Amino acid sequence: MMIQRRALTFAALSAFALFFSCSAKDKKVETDPVKTVANTAHITPSIKRPALRNPNVSVGGVYNSSKVSYSRVPTNLPYIALTFDDGPHPQNTPRLLDMLRERNIKATFYVVGKNVKVYPNIVRRIVAEGHEIGNHTLTHPNLSKMSSSAVRRELNAARDSIIATCGVKPRTMRPPYGALTSSQRSWIYNEYGYPTILWDVDPNDWKKPGASVVASRILNGTRNGSIVLAHDLHKQTIDAMPATLDGLLRKGFKFVTVSQLLSLNGSTAQ
Numbered sequence: 001m002m003i004q005r006r007a008l009t010f011a012a013l014s015a016f017a018l019f020f021s022c023s024a025k026d027k028k029v030e031t032d033p034v035k036t037v038a039n040t041a042h043i044t045p046s047i048k049r050p051a052l053r054n055p056n057v058s059v060g061g062v063y064n065s066s067k068v069s070y071s072r073v074p075t076n077l078p079y080i081a082l083t084f085d086d087g088p089h090p091q092n093t094p095r096l097l098d099m100l101r102e103r104n105i106k107a108t109f110y111v112v113g114k115n116v117k118v119y120p121n122i123v124r125r126i127v128a129e130g131h132e133i134g135n136h137t138l139t140h141p142n143l144s145k146m147s148s149s150a151v152r153r154e155l156n157a158a159r160d161s162i163i164a165t166c167g168v169k170p171r172t173m174r175p176p177y178g179a180l181t182s183s184q185r186s187w188i189y190n191e192y193g194y195p196t197i198l199w200d201v202d203p204n205d206w207k208k209p210g211a212s213v214v215a216s217r218i219l220n221g222t223r224n225g226s227i228v229l230a231h232d233l234h235k236q237t238i239d240a241m242p243a244t245l246d247g248l249l250r251k252g253f254k255f256v257t258v259s260q261l262l263s264l265n266g267s268t269a270q
Ligand code: NI
Pocket: 085, 086, 136, 140, 175, 176, 177
């Protein structure tokens, strides 16, 4: 009898201990900090201060486009437009935006409509930080091989996704691969008011030649009125940006958006 009672007491104590240990264990899980691996890939590299800073530029914004397509804008003023295509990208674009913000640089993003739908918050951040959004189609096809109605569907869907996401209407378009016939450029300009925006500086960053090569190609190729092509889809392109941006600022260039650059068309210094 005595042995039985002791056994029962032992069993009860064991059950209590087990219950207590489970509770304690659960509590521990709740209060422990969540441990995650540090993700240094998304942190903007520190830059030696004082930072080079783009001046506040109050040129145009309203332009009378005299041409249906541009690869640069003729001017002897030191204004340039940096363009980033094919995003937004979930890591690279926010990292790029940090770098631009640190230097007060405004750029133009030719976003792909299907990516706009996947990363709407990044599109909203692009607009909130003063950059310009351009139409780069919905699915990034070669428009020069497509019917007018198919081209229209691509441009409409991209435009509508941009407007629905950030409330801004794109003012220019860039054809994927730069592929657009001259008659297509004309009817798109007449129908949408979009000048076709190409480029005069192409670092071929999509071939991933290395960040320092991307930077030196842009630094060597950029002149007054240049439109620089780059892709915020590629990590290497973003890696090239601190040296590229600071190098261009050091050369005295002032960054404006594509629409601002177009408004300077033909402007010359006094
Ligand atoms: Ni593209």
